[in-house]
Amino acid sequence: xxxxxxxxxxxxRGYNELFSNLSFELNSxxxxxxxxxxxxxxxxxxxxLAGLNSAESGRLxxxxxxxxSYDYQSDIFYLxxxxxxxxxxxxxxxxxxxxxxSTSSSxxxxxxxxxxxxxxxxxxxxxANLSAGQKRRVVLSALFITQSKVWLLDEPFTALDTDGINxxxxxxxxxxxxxxxxxxxxxxxxxxxxxxTLTL
Amino acid sequence: MSxxxxxxxxxxxxxxxxxxxxxxxxxxxxxxxxxNIAPAVVWVTCMLSVLLSLNVLFHYDYDNxxxxxxxxxxxxxxxxxxxxxxAHWLLTGLPIILLSPLLGMTLFLDTKSIYVLxxxxxxxxxxxxxxxxxxxxxxxxxxxxxxxxxxxxxxLYIPILIFATSAVSQSQFNLPINGQLYFLASIxxxxxxxxxxxxxxxxxTSLD
Numbered sequence: 001x002x003x004x005x006x007x008x009x010x011x012x013r014g015y016n017e018l019f020s021n022l023s024f025e026l027n028s029x030x031x032x033x034x035x036x037x038x039x040x041x042x043x044x045x046x047x048x049l050a051g052l053n054s055a056e057s058g059r060l061x062x063x064x065x066x067x068x069s070y071d072y073q074s075d076i077f078y079l080x081x082x083x084x085x086x087x088x089x090x091x092x093x094x095x096x097x098x099x100x101x102s103t104s105s106s107x108x109x110x111x112x113x114x115x116x117x118x119x120x121x122x123x124x125x126x127x128a129n130l131s132a133g134q135k136r137r138v139v140l141s142a143l144f145i146t147q148s149k150v151w152l153l154d155e156p157f158t159a160l161d162t163d164g165i166n167x168x169x170x171x172x173x174x175x176x177x178x179x180x181x182x183x184x185x186x187x188x189x190x191x192x193x194x195x196x197t198l199t200l
Numbered sequence: 201m202s203x204x205x206x207x208x209x210x211x212x213x214x215x216x217x218x219x220x221x222x223x224x225x226x227x228x229x230x231x232x233x234x235x236n237i238a239p240a241v242v243w244v245t246c247m248l249s250v251l252l253s254l255n256v257l258f259h260y261d262y263d264n265x266x267x268x269x270x271x272x273x274x275x276x277x278x279x280x281x282x283x284x285x286x287a288h289w290l291l292t293g294l295p296i297i298l299l300s301p302l303l304g305m306t307l308f309l310d311t312k313s314i315y316v317l318x319x320x321x322x323x324x325x326x327x328x329x330x331x332x333x334x335x336x337x338x339x340x341x342x343x344x345x346x347x348x349x350x351x352x353x354x355x356l357y358i359p360i361l362i363f364a365t366s367a368v369s370q371s372q373f374n375l376p377i378n379g380q381l382y383f384l385a386s387i388x389x390x391x392x393x394x395x396x397x398x399x400x401x402x403x404x405t406s407l408d
Contacts, residue, residue, distance in 0.1 A: 050272045053408050073274035082265030088205045098269060 001028050002063055002075065002149045002181055004049075009058035011044050018044055019200055022058070028149075028179040031172065031192050035185070036200035042185040043081065045200065046154050049183065050078035062150055077148035079156060083135040087128030091119060091138050094127050099145045113144040117167060133159040140164075143171050151175065153184040165190075208256060209291040212249040216296055219245045220303045231308035238307035239368035242317060246296055247357050250328045251350055253292045257284070257336040258403070267340070271407060278396035281403070285333045285395065293325030309372075316371040320364040323384040330388075330395035331356050337402040360387060 003025065010020035018041030026032055034042045047053040049060065051067045065071040085094045095110050114123055117137040127135065136159045143151065151172070157165050169191055172182050176194065184190075223241050224234055261267040270280050300321055304314040335353040339345045367380035 050268075052268060052272055070274050073272060076272070078268070078272055080265055080268055082263075082268070084265035084269045086260070086264055086266055097266075 001179065003027055004062050004150060004181055004183075005060070006049075007059045009045075009048065009060060010056045011041055011048060011053075012056045013041075013044060017056075020056075024198065026181050026183070026196075028181060029176045029194065030181055031176055031195050032181075032183045033186065033190065033192075033195055033197045034183065034200065035187070035197060040200040042200060043154055046078070046152050046183065046185060047080070050076060050080075050152050052078075075148055076150045076152055077142070077146045078152040078154075079139055079142075080154045081158075083132075083139045085127040085130075085135055085138060087126065090124045090126050091130070092123040094138060095141055095145070098139065098142045109145055113141040114138070116144050116171075117141040118163065131159075133161065133164065136160055137164055140168055143168070143175070149180045151180065151182040151184075153182065155186055156184055157186055157188050157190070208260075209253065209295075212253040212292055213295050213299070215252060216245055216249040217299065217303065219248070221306065224306060235308040235310070235313075235372065238304065238309045239313075239317065239365040239372075241307060242300060242303060243320075243361055243365050243368075246321065246325070247328065247354070247361065249296070250292055250325070250332060251353065253288065254329075254332040254336045254353070255345075255349055257288060257333060258340045262340050267403070268407070271404060277400040277403065281333060281337070281399045282396040285329050285399075288333070289326050289329040293321070293329055296325060297321045309368075312374075313368055313372050316377060317368050319381065320367050320384060323381065323388055324360045324364050327360055327384075327388045327391045328357065330391040333399045334395055334402060337399040337406060340403060340406045342406075360384065363387075 005025050007023045009022040011018045022045070024032070034045060036042050044053060048055045049067075051073060060067045062072050062075050065075070084098060086097070089097065091114060092110050095113060099110075111123060114120065117140060119134065119137055119141065122130070122134070122138075127138065130138065136156075140156060140160075153172075156168055160168070165188075172184075173192060176182055220241060223237070227233060227237070258267060261270070271277060273280070297318055300318055301314050304317055309317065332349075332353055335349050335356075338352060339349050342348065363380040363383045367377040367384070370377050370380070
């Protein structure tokens with residue numbers, strides 16, 4: 001059972017205060033969709049939750065582990081705007097690297113994950129040769145491998161076609177049914193059950 | 201990764217070789233002159249080529265989003281950065297050490313001094329990579345940083361430059377060089393202890 005608690009979080013970028021006194025709690029199985037206009041602080045919030053940026057004030061913890069601690073960082077899985085791929089490595093190596101930083105996985109698991117996102121014959125294709133949508137798929141295939149309980153996804157559906165969106169939505173639903181938590185930002189409508197919305 | 205993209209580490213190395221080869225042409229092919237300036241020439245060119253390679257140490261990872269993943273990973277960031285720095289040294293410092301005998305001979309250094317040159321390079325190029333990593337992590341988000349990295353790092357390189365060139369020059373006259381070598385070793389130890397942690401802190405601040 002995981003519990004994410006955010007209390008009184010506030011964030012400042014430059015001279016703008018993006019949001020202040022933000023508080024919410026998420027329990028296992030819940031999905032939070034963060035929506036808001038461009039520039040309202042969605043990505044900043046997600047980065048603070050991932051431990052990349054620090055908040056101006058407020059507290060943030062997962063299962064009472066504070067952000068930045070070993071347990072907190074092992075519990076989260078973050079996917080940002082940029083597809084975290086090295087162009088000189090091929091897909092399988094990229095996937096291995098991406099998930100090694102949070103968990104180690106077998107050859108078969110890597111192959112299966114790539115197949116699940118529809119990239120069955122692309123294991124040895126260099127990431128530099130992929131289209132934007134394919135890159136996004138490689139990065140999202142890590143969702144099939146990671147053991148982390150809390151998923152922080154920044155615009156996961158960008159560049160994906162409807163097929164891809166369905167696959168990812170199914171995986172997110174499965175993850176939450178298994179007791180995980182997912183926080184995502186997106187401008188698109190999504191078909192996810194038990195969806196809470198937070199508007200910034 | 202760099203081995204698949206050879207230009208990223210070959211460029212500094214080529215610069216090292218070419219720049220040193222230019223000196224005999226520019227100054228004079230006389231052995232006496234060249235062997236006098238040899239330690240300085242090799243060391244200054246070494247530092248400049250290390251600086252060239254440092255500019256892009258984190259550059260590609262930052263652009264690709266891989267750096268973000270490194271920072272938020274539960275593995276200790278200093279450890280990850282230490283690994284990256286060691287990889288950097290293996291691709292810049294080590295080739296420089298291996299090429300130095302050849303270039304030393306071009307500059308008419310005698311055999312004993314070439315040994316000392318290689319020893320100073322061996323002791324100090326890891327420090328160059330370590331200290332350079334601190335600078336590279338400070339400038340990671342800055343576009344068009346230009347000479348900023350050099351401005352930051354060169355002052356820190358100067359003690360290494362002084363001790364290393366002094367060691368090689370003195371060995372040409374068969375004077376003792378223990379002091380210089382001990383200093384280089386201690387600089388290496390200090391940078392080994394502090395650099396990963398300082399780079400990690402600098403990286404987190406740059407990404408903030």
